[in-house]
Amino acid sequence: MDAPQPIAVIVPAAEPLDFESVFHAHYGRIARLIARLVRDTARAEDLAAEVFWKFWRTPRAHGAQADGWLYRTAVRTSLNDLRAATRRARYESLTDPPPGEPTPEQAHAASEEREQVRRVLAGLDPRQAELLLLRSSGLSYNEVAAALELNPASVGTLIARAQQAFRKEYIRQYGER
Amino acid sequence: MENDNREEIRWTEERLGSLDPPAAWEPDGPRALLRLRARRAWRRRAIGACCGAAGVIAACLALMALSAPQACATPASCAVHFWDEVFPNRAPQPPMAGQAASPAPAAAARPAPLRAPARIAPASQSAAASPAPRPSAPNATPPPQPTAPANFRESGSPSAPISVEIYSDYQCPYCAVFYRDTQARLADDFVNTGKVRLVHRDFPLPRHRYARLAARFANAAGRLGYYDAAVRRIFETQAAWRENGDIAAQLTAILPPGVLQQVRQMVEQDASLDESVDADLALGAADAIRGTPSLLVVFQGKRQVFAASNYDLLKGYLNALLSQ
Numbered sequence: 001m002d003a004p005q006p007i008a009v010i011v012p013a014a015e016p017l018d019f020e021s022v023f024h025a026h027y028g029r030i031a032r033l034i035a036r037l038v039r040d041t042a043r044a045e046d047l048a049a050e051v052f053w054k055f056w057r058t059p060r061a062h063g064a065q066a067d068g069w070l071y072r073t074a075v076r077t078s079l080n081d082l083r084a085a086t087r088r089a090r091y092e093s094l095t096d097p098p099p100g101e102p103t104p105e106q107a108h109a110a111s112e113e114r115e116q117v118r119r120v121l122a123g124l125d126p127r128q129a130e131l132l133l134l135r136s137s138g139l140s141y142n143e144v145a146a147a148l149e150l151n152p153a154s155v156g157t158l159i160a161r162a163q164q165a166f167r168k169e170y171i172r173q174y175g176e177r
Numbered sequence: 178m179e180n181d182n183r184e185e186i187r188w189t190e191e192r193l194g195s196l197d198p199p200a201a202w203e204p205d206g207p208r209a210l211l212r213l214r215a216r217r218a219w220r221r222r223a224i225g226a227c228c229g230a231a232g233v234i235a236a237c238l239a240l241m242a243l244s245a246p247q248a249c250a251t252p253a254s255c256a257v258h259f260w261d262e263v264f265p266n267r268a269p270q271p272p273m274a275g276q277a278a279s280p281a282p283a284a285a286a287r288p289a290p291l292r293a294p295a296r297i298a299p300a301s302q303s304a305a306a307s308p309a310p311r312p313s314a315p316n317a318t319p320p321p322q323p324t325a326p327a328n329f330r331e332s333g334s335p336s337a338p339i340s341v342e343i344y345s346d347y348q349c350p351y352c353a354v355f356y357r358d359t360q361a362r363l364a365d366d367f368v369n370t371g372k373v374r375l376v377h378r379d380f381p382l383p384r385h386r387y388a389r390l391a392a393r394f395a396n397a398a399g400r401l402g403y404y405d406a407a408v409r410r411i412f413e414t415q416a417a418w419r420e421n422g423d424i425a426a427q428l429t430a431i432l433p434p435g436v437l438q439q440v441r442q443m444v445e446q447d448a449s450l451d452e453s454v455d456a457d458l459a460l461g462a463a464d465a466i467r468g469t470p471s472l473l474v475v476f477q478g479k480r481q482v483f484a485a486s487n488y489d490l491l492k493g494y495l496n497a498l499l500s501q
Binding site for chain 2: 052113163164168
């Protein structure tokens with residue numbers, strides 16, 4: 001994982017938006033954040049571009065809180081995409097012919113820890129999933145609080161609860177490892 | 178307890194650490210930025226195209242509205258053209274109450290009177306006596322009915338100091354209201370007392386399909402001595418005949434069968450009925466009449482359009498003229 005970079009306040013509230021400066025400052029981290037939940041890196045880049053498109057079209061986001069808005073939108077976009085993919089897979093499994101023996105690739109994918117973590121995150125309370133994702137992407141407590149519009153003093157407690165919930169759900173689904 | 182928490186954090190971070198994208202992968206920022214620029218440019222073009230299309234559609238609608246005949250829409254009159262309803266100030270303005278002492282400021286700038294205000298002419302000559310531009314005015318044509326009452330479109334004393342000419346369209350609903358409400362009061366207060374001479378002028382608007390036919394019926398009945406009854410009946414039954422133009426069916430209630438038969442023949446065969454209407458239209462155009470009902474007040478040789486149908490305003494204006 002890349003070394004965490006501090007989220008700089010690029011756009012003072014009173015100055016006009018310099019979209020390209022904001023883009024260059026945040027695109028890489030936004031794309032990596034999204035790629036943590038989306039299997040396909042090309043899809044992650046598409047979603048990252050979509051986040052910046054929404055940002056450009058949302059004038060109220062162009063203030064001092066632009067960075068928080070971007071990370072909040074990115075994590076929600078990626079969680080939405082993950083849940084949609086999970087639902088799609090469930091429906092497809094209902095319409096597919098009865099599976100026989102899983103292929104080696106399917107067995108590998110099912111056992112892959114990354115997919116398991118994603119499934120657990122998709123099933124968690126959205127706010128807890130957002131907290132875990134942002135924190136594990138290298139954001140400080142203050143940055144997480146700014147992105148999710150939380151009281152910075154309570155972020156630590158909330159993250160701890162989210163970790164407990166994540167571990168409990170993971171063990172419930174896949175057992176202790 | 179402290180150790181349990183640390184263990185839980187470590188365990189969770191290990192699991193979440195598996196989500197890290199491949200180390201070799203580097204997001205392609207320049208390419209994404211190019212795509213965003215292209216998307217923004219496309220959106221700007223799309224917005225421009227939409228605005229252009231909306232402008233073209235609006236222009237087309239405006240053009241259609243201006244060129245197509247419109248239904249009566251003004252609050253108190255039927256305008257000749259749609260733009261007279263949209264821009265009512267194009268039409269001559271009625272004198273306001275405060276202007277009553279100087280009755281014809283606009284008329285002062287207009288040409289000399291088109292005809293002598295107090296002169297009474299036979300009905301068929303009344304319109305023709307005016308200097309209407311149509312060469313076919315029936316000045317030389319004698320009335321077809323020797324027994325026809327003269328001046329059937331005029332009422333009041335020939336020596337009245339004021340003449341009021343009413344430009345009216347039989348199919349105009351506001352004219353029907355004006356005839357019923359205002360004209361009756363005008364007759365009681367001014368015409369029957371010898372103060373005003375009233376002249377009816379036909380001004381059938383192109384949008385009203387049967388207005389000219391109604392004028393022909395009224396004038397034909399007038400030549401036979403039934404003008405007032407026919408006009409009243411035509412206005413009263415306007416809603417009935419304006420859909421099919423069957424004016425004769427409405428006149429059966431007031432005209433004896435023989436007279437109705439004569440009226441029908443005249444309407445079908447007598448071209449001079451149209452000439453009378455055309456002469457009035459030409460006179461109305463010269464007077465800059467833009468809607469019906471319109472009043473034209475003639476006083477001391479000056480002709481002043483009075484576009485309001487408010488009787489109190491008209492009464493005040495006429496009284497102010499009479500007090501001079």
